[in-house]
Amino acid sequence: MKGFKKFISRPVVIVLLLVMAVGLLLGTGVEGTRAVLNQESSPFHANVEVASIDVALLENGSQIANNGYNGGNPSGELKLSEIVDGKAKLGYKYPEQIAVQNTGSIPQFVRVTILKYWKEKGSNKRIDLDPSYIVLDETKDGWQKDANASTSEREVFYYLPVLEPGQTTPALSSTLSISPEVLNEKTEENYTYDDLEFHLEAKVDAIQNHHAPDAIKSVWGISVSGDENHIFLN
Numbered sequence: 001m002k003g004f005k006k007f008i009s010r011p012v013v014i015v016l017l018l019v020m021a022v023g024l025l026l027g028t029g030v031e032g033t034r035a036v037l038n039q040e041s042s043p044f045h046a047n048v049e050v051a052s053i054d055v056a057l058l059e060n061g062s063q064i065a066n067n068g069y070n071g072g073n074p075s076g077e078l079k080l081s082e083i084v085d086g087k088a089k090l091g092y093k094y095p096e097q098i099a100v101q102n103t104g105s106i107p108q109f110v111r112v113t114i115l116k117y118w119k120e121k122g123s124n125k126r127i128d129l130d131p132s133y134i135v136l137d138e139t140k141d142g143w144q145k146d147a148n149a150s151t152s153e154r155e156v157f158y159y160l161p162v163l164e165p166g167q168t169t170p171a172l173s174s175t176l177s178i179s180p181e182v183l184n185e186k187t188e189e190n191y192t193y194d195d196l197e198f199h200l201e202a203k204v205d206a207i208q209n210h211h212a213p214d215a216i217k218s219v220w221g222i223s224v225s226g227d228e229n230h231i232f233l234n
Helices: 001-011 011-037 180-184 212-220
Strands: 054-060 062-068 075-077 099-103 108-119 134-137 143-147 154-163 173-178 197-208 224-226 231-233
Touching: 054 108, 054 197, 062 134, 062 197, 099 108, 099 197, 108 134, 108 212, 108 231, 134 197, 154 231, 197 212, 197 231
Parallel strands: none
Antiparallel strands: 054 062, 054 099, 062 075, 075 197, 108 154, 108 197, 134 173, 143 154, 224 231
């Protein structure tokens, strides 16, 4: 019950409640009518379609995560398929095109959060090491980084134009590389980053385009200007 109350209190859901209520009333009417018709005729069925916000995260054209009213996992660990035997070449720019697709039925604005960190093999992440050596090259093709919310470990991107159903954004990134400057981090005995794993994770979420500035402020906690077709970070 608590989960349901939390769900219906979300601003992105409020505008859909009227549609959902109508759907339930129609369903009730259909069932009542069918109960009578069953005495003299075969049963019939009717479907009620409710608008939904659903979004998918793409890496180099392949879906790695999805998020929305229909469930899914909004987070995914990026694959970096061109890395052979799990060993990355310092300074080499691996293709890494991260994009978002609107898989729902209504226009929406989308946000992607990128996490970068280091780990020892089979161990927890190393919070004492510098994630900025993991370099994700941005395209700025319709995307804007939220400088106030971003750190060396966490980067937050907003796609400023509205994303229509079925559409896919331009990639927010082009390549990923490990800076050769990690070689400057060493002790007398070894290199600090030698034989460590670097990790890159991404999360996607979306919000309706109706009353966008108010909805984004309520759900994402940031102030934007604009309208149902385009937003601007304040």
